[in-house]
Amino acid sequence: MKDSIDRAIAAGIPVITVDSDAPTSKRLFFVGTNNHQAGFMGGKRLAQELKSKGNVVVFTMPEQANLADDCKGTATLWAVLPSQDRARGRHQG
Helix, strand or coil: CHHHHHHHHHCCCCCCEECCCCCCCCCCCEECCCHHHHHHHHHHHHHHHCCCCCEEEEECCCCCHHHHHHHHHHHHHHHHCCHHHCCEEEEEC
16 A cells, blocks of 8 residues: 555645554554554453453454554553453464
């Protein structure tokens, strides 16, 4: 996408990215979620809903940076939770 975005900008066409960023492009700005924080918050809610028991599998597409950031956020949470508060998890992508 970078090359297409950069060509559009060079042609005078304003481009923004929404939800999934192209940070190395010349896009004007990005509008979206802090996916790391969203993954952290989602993982926290998941741990509460599971009452810290059970198994979790996350299916993603490895090429999507926003999904990778979500998973990193959840992994950050799992690293700071006491072991008795963690469900077992596995990332599949």
